Amino acid sequence: MTRSLKKGPYIDVKLMKKIEGKKPLETGVIKTWARASVVSPEMIGFTFGVHNGRKHIEVVITEDMVGHRLGEFSPTRTFHKHGGKMQKEIEQKAKESEIASAKAAKAAPTAAPKK
Numbered sequence: 001m002t003r004s005l006k007k008g009p010y011i012d013v014k015l016m017k018k019i020e021g022k023k024p025l026e027t028g029v030i031k032t033w034a035r036a037s038v039v040s041p042e043m044i045g046f047t048f049g050v051h052n053g054r055k056h057i058e059v060v061i062t063e064d065m066v067g068h069r070l071g072e073f074s075p076t077r078t079f080h081k082h083g084g085k086m087q088k089e090i091e092q093k094a095k096e097s098e099i100a101s102a103k104a105a106k107a108a109p110t111a112a113p114k115k
Contacts, residue, residue, distance in 0.1 A: 009038040009067075019046055031056050035071030050074035 003010060012034035019030065024045030031049040039061055049056030050070045057074040065073065081087065 009040070010036060011040055012037040016040075016042070019043060029056070029058055032070065035069065035074065037070050039065045039068055039070060041066055052076045 012032070015030075015032055015034050015037055018032075019027070019042065024047075027046060029047050029049045031051070033051045035050060043061045044063060044066070045061065047058055047060050048070060050059050050073060051057075052074045053076050059070065059073040
C-alpha cells in the first residue's frame with residue numbers, strides 16, 4: 001500500500017540536511033541507515049552508502065531511481081545457490097560442454113585473410 005498523496009513521500013529529514021547546499025561531485029559517500037526514505041530529484045548525482053544490516057553498500061542515484069526507496073538498491077540477503085544432486089549434475093554438464101567448446105576452438109585452425 002502506498003503512502004497517502006496528502007502526506008507526500010517520506011524523505012528522512014537528516015538525510016536531506018546532509019545533502020543540502022552541497023554539490024554531488026564534490027561530496028563523498030553519504031552514509032545512511034534510512035532505507036525507507038524515498039529518492040527525491042534533489043538526490044540525483046549523490047552517492048549514498050545504504051546500510052543493509054551488515055555494511056554500507058554504495059549507491060549512485062540516477063534519474064531512474066526517483067520515486068523508489070533507498071533500501072531497494074541495497075539487498076539485505078545474499079543468494080548462494082540451490083544444492084542437491086540435480087544441481088551438481090547440471091554444473092558438471094556445463095563444465096564439460098565448456099571444456100569441449102574450448103578444445104574445439106583451439107583445434108580449429110584460424111585462416112589468415114587473403115589479399
